[in-house]
Amino acid sequence: xxxxxxxxxxPEWLKWTIRILLAYALVLAVILAVTIIAILITxxxxxIDSFSDTSQLGAISEQYFVPISEFMWRLFTFLVxxx
Numbered sequence: 001x002x003x004x005x006x007x008x009x010x011p012e013w014l015k016w017t018i019r020i021l022l023a024y025a026l027v028l029a030v031i032l033a034v035t036i037i038a039i040l041i042t043x044x045x046x047x048i049d050s051f052s053d054t055s056q057l058g059a060i061s062e063q064y065f066v067p068i069s070e071f072m073w074r075l076f077t078f079l080v081x082x083x
Contacts, residue, residue, distance in 0.1 A: 024079075027079070028076065028079060028080065031072055031075055031076045031079070032072075032076055034068075034072050035069050035072040035073050035076060038065045038068045038069035038072065039065075039069050041061065041065050042061040042062075042065040042066060042069065045057035045058060045060065045061040045065070046058050046061060
């Protein structure tokens with residue numbers, strides 16, 4: 001039984017390679033999720049402004065959420081080769 005377990009052990013470099021790739025994918029997923037949430041909040045504020053005939057929420061979204069979403073999208077495209 002022990003010899004069977006020793007034979008199935010994976011090399012250490014393979015374990016770390018898989019961990020690093022999964023961490024990279026997780027970072028990309030978090031960046032993309034934050035970007036999508038910021039864009040959705042921006043569009044929601046703009047739609048609310050169009051129905052309520054004000055521009056306060058649109059100004060807030062342009063001041064805070066648009067730069068965040070632009071930065072996160074640039075970071076995402078920088079981290080993904082070929083985009």
